[in-house]
Amino acid sequence: MTGIFDRITAAEKPHHVAPEEVDAQAEGSPGPQPQVSHARDEEWRTPRKVREAVQEMLKYGLLEESQKPNLYRAALADTEAVERILEPLDLAMGIDDVRGLLFVMVRQAGQGEDDDWSHPLVRRQRLNLEQSLLIAVLRQHFIVYEQESGTGANLAQVAVDELIPQLQVYLGELGSEAGERNRVLALLDQLKGHGLVSAVDAHDRVVIRPIITHLANPENLQALVAWLRAQVQGTGAANTGEAGEQA
Incomplete structure (x- = not known):
């Protein structure tokens, strides 16, 4: 007959889990969530060529068809995407398709706002x-x-x-x-x-x-x-x- 102390001791011992039980538990557990694939991440992004075109315009202030024909065509083909990128920065894209030229413009300041030279992305170097x-x-x-x-x-x-x-x-x-x-x-x-x-x-x-x-x-x-x-x-x-x- 098992005494009271034997039953208490048996209850405190760690329960031995068989290998097949471990496998079953692993199959049922959710585990770490898989990372979102690179392909899905690219679905909502602006097309790469358009991003590169805007980066080029922000770097030099302009984009010439004779110098960067592929980026020029990419920006001109998706002007709405370019404007969406520039609008939060209070910038806009000027288009001179006759001369093959795209250039960055500072949006006109509203009443009570500072002038164009206060824009943080515009160099404060006035021409002498x-x-x-x-x-x-x-x-x-x-x-x-x-x-x-x-x-x-x-x-x-x-x-x-x-x-x-x-x-x-x-x-x-x-x-x-x-x-x-x-x-x-x-x-x-x-x-x-x-x-x-x-x-x-x-x-x-x-x-x-x-x-x-x-x-x-x-x-x-x-x-x-x-x-x-x-x-x-x-x-x-x-x-x-x-x-x-x-x-």
Whole structure:
């Protein structure tokens, strides 16, 4: 006869589980959930080519058909997807299909909002007077080239020596040919960083990029002219004041 202590001891011993019982329990347990496959993950994503096109535009500010034809076509074929990506960033895509050009635009600020230069993705580097004047001169060369070769032609070139006398009209002479040349080369190098011109080639020429037609549009050029007039008037007023004090 089994005593009370024998029954208590037997109850506290670990129950031996047979191997077949372990297998049965393993089959019935849910176990770790399988990871979502890569194929299913891609179902809801924006197409890869469209993502790459937007990344290229955000990196350089523009996308040229002549430079990246596949990405250009991908963005143009799915403009709604591109706009969905850019809209939360307060950006939009400008389209110049005649010149084969897509470019990033800052959406117009609403009433009470800051201006475009406050946008966190826009470089806070305003063009100075010398750069703006050179852009205006280059745009004139580009327009003449398009009038002769047709809108959409993208090999507008200008020699460095052609730009020197045109800038002298506005900026005056430095008194040194080497100084004049270095000034133009330095300005061209700065504009190259904005994607407006190519590097100077072996024949001392640069290619003017089509984006210049949008950066130096009539509205911006009118603003530049108004600013120059204000500067001239301010200088004239200052000179008049100095003359009055001397008198």
